[in-house]
Structure formats: structure tokens, C-alpha cells
Amino acid sequence: MSSALRPDDPLILRPQGLYCAAGDFYIDPLQPVARALITHGHGDHARAGMGRYHTSAAGLPVLRWRLGERGYVAHDYGEPFDLGAARISLHPAGHVLGSAQVRIEVGGRVWVVSGDYKRQPDPTCAPFQPVRCDVFVTEATFALPVYRWPDTAAEVAQIERWRQRCGERGEAAVLFCYALGKAQRLLAELRAFGERPVFVHGAIEAGVRVYREAGVAMVETRPLEDGRDAHAGELVLAPPSALGSAWMRRLRRAQTALASGWMRVRGNRRRRNVDRGFVISDHADWPALLASIDDSGAGRVLATHGRSEALVRALRERGLDAHSLPAPQASSEPPASTAPPDGDA
Numbered sequence: 001m002s003s004a005l006r007p008d009d010p011l012i013l014r015p016q017g018l019y020c021a022a023g024d025f026y027i028d029p030l031q032p033v034a035r036a037l038i039t040h041g042h043g044d045h046a047r048a049g050m051g052r053y054h055t056s057a058a059g060l061p062v063l064r065w066r067l068g069e070r071g072y073v074a075h076d077y078g079e080p081f082d083l084g085a086a087r088i089s090l091h092p093a094g095h096v097l098g099s100a101q102v103r104i105e106v107g108g109r110v111w112v113v114s115g116d117y118k119r120q121p122d123p124t125c126a127p128f129q130p131v132r133c134d135v136f137v138t139e140a141t142f143a144l145p146v147y148r149w150p151d152t153a154a155e156v157a158q159i160e161r162w163r164q165r166c167g168e169r170g171e172a173a174v175l176f177c178y179a180l181g182k183a184q185r186l187l188a189e190l191r192a193f194g195e196r197p198v199f200v201h202g203a204i205e206a207g208v209r210v211y212r213e214a215g216v217a218m219v220e221t222r223p224l225e226d227g228r229d230a231h232a233g234e235l236v237l238a239p240p241s242a243l244g245s246a247w248m249r250r251l252r253r254a255q256t257a258l259a260s261g262w263m264r265v266r267g268n269r270r271r272r273n274v275d276r277g278f279v280i281s282d283h284a285d286w287p288a289l290l291a292s293i294d295d296s297g298a299g300r301v302l303a304t305h306g307r308s309e310a311l312v313r314a315l316r317e318r319g320l321d322a323h324s325l326p327a328p329q330a331s332s333e334p335p336a337s338t339a340p341p342d343g344d345a
Contacts (some may be wrong), residue, residue: 004323010086010106011113013332017328018113018137022106023086027113030313030328035083037090039115040099041066042180048341054083057092058126058214059098062180077126093117094128095282096181112296113137115152118281118303119288122151122156123188124181124216129193130295135167137325138293140303141283141345143311147264149285155278156189161237162257162276162301167233172254176240176274178345179204181282182259183237190235197222198229201238201247224250243273261345263286268304277342292315 004013010022017029019113032049040044041062046053048067055063057074064072075081077100080089085107090100095116104115106236119128141154152328159175166173177183183204190198200208206236209222231251240247243256250319256274263269270279284292289311302325303311315322 004325007131009135010104010109010111013326013328015328020083020086020104020106023088023104024081025083025086028115037088037102038063039093039102039113040096042096042116047117054081054088056098056100059100061210061214062096062098065206066180066215072252077129080318084167091131091249092124092126092129094119094122097125097184097216099125101129101131103133109134111135112298113311114139114292116141116283116294118145118284120149122152122185122282124184124211125181128292130292132297135300135302136293136298137302137304138289138311139305140289140308140311140324141306142261142281142285143289143303145286147261147281147285148151148287149261149264150279151280152189152201152280153192156186156193159186159192159257159259159278160193162255163233163235163269169255170232170253172231172234172236172251174236174238174248174251174254174256175259175278176238176243176256177204177259177280178282179239180207181218181276182280184216184218185282186237186259186280187221188216190219191217194233195219199234199236200225201242203239203242204237240272283345293320 010020013017016031016033017026019026025037026033028039028045029036029038032072034051036050036053038053054073055182057076060074075090080213081332087105089103093101093115095101104111110133117128161172200221255290256345257276258274263277264279300321300325301315304325304328308324312322312324
């Protein structure tokens, strides 16, 4: 058991993941279990093999896309339900479509497990909803003061100017971004700059269809066309895994960029071997982490997933009972000073 958790806490760490004995369920478990609460559909949170999947109704289409038909139980945001002696409700996290925080009430005490979240506006998902609690388990992906996000609309305007400059040079503008959440957010934000179609990698188009069916408005998307000069001056979205792949050879001349919070640190662009970086993240930055903890009213905070030491130190200076909670798996996130992952940052 982590020293951050106490013997009388309703949550404990097991090899399968974060477990609530009162309700006999796991949150985003790593291994097959009988009952799972899933915060959202990214692959490091939603896995195959569970007996039952409790999830938000808004996130159900994403899970069906990622995992196929399973034993799903969908809950509207804010709708209380009981699992054993635990009273549960799911609340918007603002991370991607259907993402949820998990509120757990056991014995009169309230815990909230944030999952991944952000506070910036996003037209593709419900905004983060602060939930009052006694103990807040927060993600800490970007928990360093250097990580402060610029205005998203301003970054998207820079993407549009970059595309135009690429066109002047006869190049395609290939923007790498995660296929679930980031790509759809960009396509929705681009509507403010007209209805010019965007060309997308096949791995991204599948998720775009899921979002469109959920009623999310985005610019038109098209598959790559034949002809290696056909995409000069066009914006092309692709997952980071496409960088350096045979797929890139379909474009005769191209500039490359990555949309990620990791691009806030200039050296990460060089390490990823891209020409440009745009600072657009689906996680909370340093000010948003602090604001969200304040909004929760929690006197005790457990920080997990990422580099939590600076956050814990800052919270203790504010008088909070704060601790690092080891992730139940080796974190996919590298230290903030190293190269960014191919994840949802």
C-alpha cells in the first residue's frame, strides 16, 4: 500500500489498479476485473477484459469504438448510483468526449478521483465541473510551473497561418496530434477560420466519425488523395506514430508540427524531430491544477500520474495535507524535462 493511503481509506492500490472495497470496483483498472469504473476512453484508462464497465453516457460511444461491445452500464453526469456501500456519481472532466471525474461517498466522507482533466474551453466535450470533496485525487501530468497554456484560439490561428505559409512554399502542413480528443478539438476550433477541409490519416477519421455522430460540429475531413503534390497548402492531421512512417512518403513536400502541451518546452520540439510546435493540451496546466484543487475544497490531496513532487510541495506550503500517489502502473509520461510521449497530452 502507498504511504499516501491510510488503512481506513476507502481506496487502496492493488496490482489491478485503484480499488474501492466498499463498492468492490476498480477505477481504470490495468488488468481484467469484475467491475470497473472508466473515466474516459484513452487506452491507458480503458482496457478490454472487464466484466462490467460503468461509464458516463456521453463516453459510451467512445468506449464502443475503442473496445467494441462489452458489458456497459452508462450513467448520466451527476446521476447518483450505489455500488455496495459506496455512493457514486460521475461528473464532467473536460478532457475528451465523455471524460468523467468519479465522486465516491463512503461513511459520510467524499473522495473525488479526477482522471485526466482540463479547464480550458473545448467545444467537443462538457466543461470540467468542480466537485466538493474531502479528498481529491488529481492527475499531475503537467505539474510544473513552466506549464501554462496560451489561449487555444490564438494557437489555432497560428496553425492556420502556418498552413498558409506552407502553401506559399508548395508544402503540405502535417500536424501530428492524438487521434482521440486532440484531433477532434482542433477540427472543431478550426471552424472559426472557415470551412476549408482538412485531410486526415485513417486512424484519426475513425474517431472523427464517433464525434460527429455524437453531434460535435467540426470542419469537413477528407482522406489523402492520389498524387504527391495534391496536398500543397493543405492541413493534414496524423497521429504521432505516423512520423517517419511509410505513410509520410505519400507527401512529396511537407513541413511537420506537433500539437501538445509538451511543446511548451522548446527542446521537446527538437527531440521529436518536428519543424513546429503548437501548445495545445487536453490536460490541466499548473494554474488550472491549483485552481481545481482550491475549487474542490479538499483538505487532503493525492497527486498521481506525472511529476507530482512540485505540486505536493506547493500544496503543503498552502497548509494542505498533500502526498504523491504512485500510479498503479509505470507511468507512460516521462519526466517533464524529457521528450514527450505519443499520448493524449
